[in-house]
Amino acid sequence: MVLKCYNYDIVCQEVPGEISLALNISGCPNHCKGCHSPWLWKDEGVVIDERFLGLLINKYSSAITCICFMGGDRDTAEINNLAEFIKKNYKSIKVAWYSGLELIPKSVNLLFFDYIKIGPYIEEKGGLDSKTTNQKFFKVLSDGSLEHLPFYK
Numbered sequence: 001m002v003l004k005c006y007n008y009d010i011v012c013q014e015v016p017g018e019i020s021l022a023l024n025i026s027g028c029p030n031h032c033k034g035c036h037s038p039w040l041w042k043d044e045g046v047v048i049d050e051r052f053l054g055l056l057i058n059k060y061s062s063a064i065t066c067i068c069f070m071g072g073d074r075d076t077a078e079i080n081n082l083a084e085f086i087k088k089n090y091k092s093i094k095v096a097w098y099s100g101l102e103l104i105p106k107s108v109n110l111l112f113f114d115y116i117k118i119g120p121y122i123e124e125k126g127g128l129d130s131k132t133t134n135q136k137f138f139k140v141l142s143d144g145s146l147e148h149l150p151f152y153k
């Protein structure tokens with residue numbers, strides 16, 4: 001299944017220490033209550049393929065250190081393919097993924113990622129900046145193990 005980019009932006013908050021080009025991916029299957037971006041439930045936008053990613057990275061490479069996929073849970077194998085493409089072709093660019101899934105899917109090879117956020121949005125528990133959040137943000141270490149980085153300060 002193709003994944004589509006609803007829009008994108010350069011951001012500093014999503015991945016600590018990185019300037020990220022965040023791609024908001026449409027077609028989110030999670031439908032969390034209180035979702036901050038319900039417009040991402042629809043299947044619309046530009047198809048994210050290697051050509052699209054290459055054009056974006058070439059355009060913004062002097063300004064960014066990371067590509068952050070925001071969503072893409074409806075096809076995690078495709079997220080993995082896109083991360084692999086970046087890792088193999090743009091070695092200085094880090095790869096982050098914000099997923100609303102409960103667990104990291106088996107289709108994902110952690111070695112293609114530098115950061116992964118996991119967990120659906122639960123209104124009562126709040127997002128990553130909440131002390132009570134269910135969501136977890138991990139740094140992927142070079143051996144593929146995960147270091148939990150609490151966002152709440």
Ligand code: SF4
Binds near residue numbers: 028036037038040
């Ligand atoms: S995963 Fe994110 S975009 Fe998708 S429904 Fe939940 S809060 Fe909204």
